[in-house]
Amino acid sequence: MSAALLATVAGLALLDALNPATIAGVALLLLAPMAHPVRAAAGFVTGAYLTVLALGAVVYAGADTAAEAAGNGLVWVRRIAFTIAAVALAVAGLRRLRDRIRPAVTVPRWVTPLTAGLLGLVMTGADLPNAFPYVIAIERIVGADIGTGRSLAVIAGYALVYCLPCLLLLVAGAARGDRVRRRLGRLYERLGAEKKQPRSVPLAAGYLAAAGAVLTVAVLA
Template structure:
């Protein structure tokens, strides 16, 4: 059942998920690049990201509902699988934080343009979805609440919009005040998409492990 509290929870997860470094860096890099129609290109990139977020989520939601109807108790294991996958992702992230690593810079390929922006947005976002813990948790919550398929798909459409909102705001600001905020855009790119050495952090690793443990417990408690 779709409740107000569930919708607020999904909205919060979407807001957390919207701070996606790859998507934000992609939009920033497009606005900084010396190309024709950067605004149109960036919009196509964001639309590609939004479409794949909704499409994958819809597939997981509808698939879990159909499996649950076909096999008694299967939907419970689908929900547990989503949470356990999220726990595994958190554990891998925790292990990675125990050693320093260099994050490669996000760069535009030579063939990039208005017609290829949407497919690249799809590819970049799809590659990052398995690491999207809030996204998996949101789908699990919709499935656990037995939300009707139509309402669930509508909620996922709203999730996709919230996911793209920071990029759309950045696109609007960059298109209107591009000359004025070029230096700020450059800082945004360096923060989210530039090459960066991530230092070792035991505190962050412990925090991620604790969160992974909580998610694992929830997987079998629900």
């Protein structure tokens, strides 16, 4: 297992870790009016970690099989990942071409410290199709041919780095709960509360341009 491979995977994991869905999930749970918000947030992070780990193992197995069946199997895995990301950016851009009310982000009623792991699974799983750095990392792992055991260990490390911002927020919430919740509350008012989003052609153009660039990468990959 080379240092270059580990550095590449770690860099991709850090890029993927800047994931608004999972970070927002932890923040919402720390703000939620429940008896044990820190425990709920810990359950959420656990669910997110297990989701990334399990899906990574599945993608690795499929990519490894594709690499054995056809020399360009991994290329198609990468192309699919970038295409999905391009479609997501294009949809976001088209939505900015009209006025809309952004609904408030809230914690579902069924979420408790015992069921928060399921919320972590749902939110992380729903966002993973956009996590094309993860697919690229798995492609590198498969290409390195380091064996199944070591590959899964690297994927487990990737999942840990992916959850790192959530873990840091969780630790801060546990250590300085009231102070962290006050700051998160102000941030929620700006980013999570119901808000009217006016039509923005420049933002839409930016999203669509990014979608075109990502799609070009997918075609040329």
